[in-house]
Amino acid sequence: NPARIVIEITDSGCNTATYLSDYTYAINKPPTFNVIWESGCNTPPVGAGCPSNSEWIVCGYLNFTVNAHAYFYNEVPNSTFPNDDITQIAYKIDDGSWVLYPVFPPYDGAYQNYSQFISFDTNFLSDGFHTLYLRVTDDLGLQTLKDTSGIDSWTFNVFNLGSNPQLTSPPSGDVYRTSSIPVIAHLNNEVSTYPTQQVDFYLDSDPYNPLPNGTLIGSSTVKLPNNNFSISWDATSTPLGSHTITCWAYYYGCCSAYSRSDTISINLIEPSTPPPEIAVGNSYSEALIFSEDKQTISWPGEATATGYKLFRGTLNDLPNLQNDNIDSCTRYFGTNTSVDLSSDDPSATAGNLYWYLVVGYNAVGDGPAGNSRIVNSQGICSGGAGNSNPWAGVHSLLPKSMYWSASCAYNGKIYVFGGNENDGEVNTTYIYDIATDTWTQGANMPTGRYICTAVEVGGKIYVMGGRQLTASTNPVNVNECYDPATDTWTTKAAMPNAIRGHSAVGANGKIYVMGGNTGAYTDVVNIYDPSSNAWSSGPKLPAKVAYGGAVYSSSKNAIYYVGGVKSSATSSSNFVGKIFKLDLSTNSWDSGTEMTYKTAYFGIAANGDGSKIYIVGGMYWNSSANDEYSFPGIQV
Known part of the structure; x- marks a missing residue:
């Protein structure tokens, strides 16, 4: 592109002299750019953020800004406009199509420097390695594919699906409807830098909806040594019949990821017989350890039990705990397999201890040694011999059925x-x-x-x-x-x-x-x-x-x-x-x-x-x- 330089000099007396150079030539240069990555987990490892290893793991949205600069001295023959504007910024992933961000300046040099914020959702990419490419174009049609440090591509590892959870309990098929059904998820293919932090368990989820849905039956944030997460599901209020169980495993951190398990199908049924006896200890000494005064007492769960009753009595009452003895009462009545007994004070009893007997129950009835007496907050039995139910029955009914009177x-x-x-x-x-x-x-x-x-x-x-x-x-x-x-x-x-x-x-x-x-x-x-x-x-x-x-x-x-x-x-x-x-x-x-x-x-x-x-x-x-x-x- 031939050009001449004109130099005009004017003195204080308004005398002007003009000098015209020989022909020179302008060299048109392509634009330049650099990339500013948004701080956080998706920042490349060379910058701030995580992970700290050499592998760039990305999840969710990848956000960055492209700062572009057009060469000021570019010229186009026979053009009346300056030729120093950015007209387009674009990116593509792998071999995909370019995603364009056009710039529409009145070609006046206002866009010699131009910044474009770009954000794309990596959830639309498969988990694994992908490459990002960038391109900047000026008003001469000149393009740049490398940043100012010479980098022309950025490879990252997408991690959006998290670990692969697998439900291992309960087994598919018939399951007794009880208050403590163990539901267990085992984790596979966990990424060490993104350990699973929570597993949510859902009943009757929509198999075509990838997002967590259905009825939440429990959550666990405790990973067991065998890479399992588990809950105890109280299914006593769940209708009998066919159901499905699905779980989602989550990672929550500077990035987030979740994944869905396969679905298992179960058929909730009622037990046909009362629960068997729940024995704790096979000898007098083991029973003594179980029965002595303590803060908390626990017992093994029974698969056919809807709930449990814990009876309390003195040493002399032990043979008669299942009878209507005045010092025998239900110390606990509920679905847990442990109870706080810190309010019990056996200091005045023989041997300075209370004896406890655990009984399971379900819709069919109580297991061995059952009765239905309760204890108040001071550990005192309500009722006694000949008066196992202190309530006096139904009296004359209120003339109108209503509430909150x-x-x-x-x-x-x-x-x-x-x-x-x-x-x-x-x-x-x-x-x-x-x-x-x-x-x-x-x-x-x-x-x-x-x-x-x-x-x-x-x-x-x-x-x-x-x-x-x-x-x-x-x-x-x-x-x-x-x-x-x-x-x-x-x-x-x-x-x-x-x-x-x-x-x-x-x-x-x-x-x-x-x-x-x-x-x-x-x-x-x-x-x-x-x-x-x-x-x-x-x-x-x-x-x-x-x-x-x-x-x-x-x-x-x-x-x-x-x-x-x-x-x-x-x-x-x-x-x-x-x-x-x-x-x-x-x-x-x-x-x-x-x-x-x-x-x-x-x-x-x-x-x-x-x-x-x-x-x-x-x-x-x-x-x-x-x-x-x-x-x-x-x-x-």
């Missing part, structure tokens, strides 16, 4: 207000006479609602707060007073907050309303004085909580708030699990005492002077099922 005991009768019937609030008042085992109906509440509270003070019952479904989905701040003597209702001063799921208790002529859900779970305490029909504020609870319970202890002059949940979330940490004491003499709360079982949504009552609190039923977090379950026991 408010109830209050007064003067030999139990008053039940409102509730939820068929997803709608009711305003009924039902009165149960304990002496005659009969129900009558009182005057209806002015406001139908449920999840409200009922407290008796001075011979009158105050029903506060609650929720409505048909009129409103929000809580209400209604405060209505029922007079049992006249069977009439009176509306009182409204609550400071519309609320549901709260607790209320009478103490020293006043009503304390604590916690609850106002749209958010609260720690507020409001105090109602029936004598002045006025509200005031009390000391806040130590936690924001709802659906617990409260009682007043006259012997302690204190209010106890028990249990509950922190929010509507479903998790183990959502259960408060404490009993908080409000000392009315100092008007202050303590930091709380741990409950034996963290429960909520229970029934609660105290004895005459409030020296004992009874927490009946409710919901608790079942860690083996990883879900909320009904709690069948009584805590004292």
